Amino acid sequence: MRSVQIYRWQIPMDAGVVLRERRLKTRDGLFVYLQHDGREGWGEISPLPGFSHESLEDAEAALRAWCIAWRDGEEPLLPGVASVDFGISCALAELAGLLPDAANYRAAPLCTGDPDELFAVLAAMPGEKVAKIKVGLYEAVRDGMVANLLLEAIPDLRLRLDANRAWTPLKAQQFAKYVNPAYRDRIAFLEEPCKTRADSLAFARETGIAIAWDESLREDDFEFAAEPGVRAVVIKPMLTGSLAKVHEQVNAAHALGLTAVISSSIESSLGLTQLARIAAQYTPDTVPGLDTLNLMQAQLLRTWPGNALPCLGREALEPLL
Secondary structure (H helix, E strand, O other): OEEEEEEEEEEEEOOOOEEOOEEOOEEEEEEEEEEEOOEEEEEEEOOOOOOOOOOHHHHHHHHHHHHHHHHOOOOOOOOOOHHHHHHHHHHHHHHOOOOOOOOOOOOOOEEOOOOHHHHHHHHOOOOOEEEEEEOOOOOHHHHHHHHHHHHHHOOOEEEEEEOOOOEOHHHHHHHHHOOOOOOHHHEEEEEOOEOOHHHHHHHHHHHOOOEEEOHHHHOOOOOOOOOOOEEEEEEOHHHHOOHHHHHHHHHHHHHOOOEEEEEOOOOOHHHHHHHHHHHHHHOOOOOOEOOOHHHEOOEEOEOOOOOOOOEEOHHHOEEOO
């Protein structure tokens, strides 16, 4: 006997969270809960505003249709909506025991404001010291100075940077000008510095700063290829689709000698803990980019180890089906 439930949830965000010039006041999403033969599986469906192609309403409609068919004994195909495909595939994987309990909780700390906040966190970090900074929100010169300061102050730091295609070639060069050439090889990668892939590749070639593809992975004309200056791909499963598609992209990257990083789209704690399990399974030797939970004011259903935010239970969820 199969049973299925859909829940809607909403979590208040910290005041300073801005995505593509839009302030994100709440994080909204859905959970799917599947039960069959005494087993259960959860999945999160939370399109990211400004990044996902689908709205939450689109996702809910697709999820509802799939869930009713599955509950009635059918084996429906995934709907082809990225966030829905991801959430359903996670729930099915848990149901089948295919999503291992082992997880990679070594998230690269995200610096969203004062870089001084990073020093204590990195000092306590075991093993490889990895941190991430969002660049492109302020002046490129300031971003270059902050990156240079961190690399100078922490000699064993590997710094990940994410520009979200914010820079013109001139702005990108202004950033690079303020990063000591001796430190540039410790920039693990800079995600999508420029608005076009051609300009990003030219930036890498001219500066010696390695880049990573992120948004490009979700464009129809993107093909995995070994290109000078490209060191990594950043895979956001909530924006990518099913677990099978995520695994396919990881394998394609590894076949080219590229680093594959599993990264957050600001999921709830339930979604983040699943991403940590996916990272342990698919990219066990790479620190994932999952340090987004503290942008929220609460956890949901499952807790991230060591996080002090309150955890809300099912009473905080709105049943839809």
